Amino acid sequence: MRAVVFHGIGDIRLEDVPNPQLQAPSDAIVHLTASAICGTDLHFVHGTAEPVKPETILGHEGVGLVERAGPEVRNFRGGDRVVVCATIACGVCVYCRAGYYSQCERANPHGPLAGTAFFGGQEASGPFPGLQAQKARIPCAATTLVRMPEQVSDDQAIPTSDIFPTGYFAADLADLRPGRTLAVFGCGPVGQCAILSATLHDAGRIAA
Numbered sequence: 001m002r003a004v005v006f007h008g009i010g011d012i013r014l015e016d017v018p019n020p021q022l023q024a025p026s027d028a029i030v031h032l033t034a035s036a037i038c039g040t041d042l043h044f045v046h047g048t049a050e051p052v053k054p055e056t057i058l059g060h061e062g063v064g065l066v067e068r069a070g071p072e073v074r075n076f077r078g079g080d081r082v083v084v085c086a087t088i089a090c091g092v093c094v095y096c097r098a099g100y101y102s103q104c105e106r107a108n109p110h111g112p113l114a115g116t117a118f119f120g121g122q123e124a125s126g127p128f129p130g131l132q133a134q135k136a137r138i139p140c141a142a143t144t145l146v147r148m149p150e151q152v153s154d155d156q157a158i159p160t161s162d163i164f165p166t167g168y169f170a171a172d173l174a175d176l177r178p179g180r181t182l183a184v185f186g187c188g189p190v191g192q193c194a195i196l197s198a199t200l201h202d203a204g205r206i207a208a
């Protein structure tokens with residue numbers, strides 16, 4: 001398959017790489033139909049974040065079709081349309097059960113205190129091969145995948161992989177109640193998702 005592979009700062013290549021395989025009964029293989037570039041990827045490319053291990057496939061935003069699912073993935077089967085969450089979460093540890101998926105104690109192979117496990121990131125995040133590829137192995141697929149309704153297009157769904165929840169979280173942290181005024185500093189993609197999320201929270205006035 002083809003994938004976007006990190007080789008070093010400023011050295012990103014579209015290459016042929018081996019197809020991903022199921023490695024655990026809770027894995028699924030997803031054939032990606034859309035993928036996106038996040039500002040985090042640009043930090044890796046520009047060398048303004050902790051370095052990525054050479055030969056890591058980049059990307060943590062994707063939608064696609066389940067190609068096959070391991071025997072423990074009982075909620076998805078081949079052909080299902082899905083959004084891939086940027087962060088990988090087991091769904092059963094104490095943090096996952098409380099809804100703090102990015103603090104999952106089990107998804108990161110470096111142990112319970114290692115922090116967020118996500119696709120296409122630095123050594124400390126797994127590393128897990130990313131989603132700027134034709135296919136990807138999805139660990140903990142029962143939790144990490146979300147079913148996509150038929151009437152939602154790939155382009156509509158892909159922001160929910162990472163960037164829209166980032167803006168939503170910012171609006172949520174602002175403790176918005178209906179009618180309140182909100183100031184958003186920065187109108188890039190995340191800022192715009194925060195503005196949209198504030199309208200969903202019935203903000204009164206939004207200054208951006």
Ligand SMILES: [Zn+2]
Pocket residue numbers: 038039040060086162163
């Ligand atoms: Zn991102």
Ligand SMILES: [Zn+2]
Pocket residue numbers: 089090091092093094095096097103104105106107
């Ligand atoms: Zn967990």
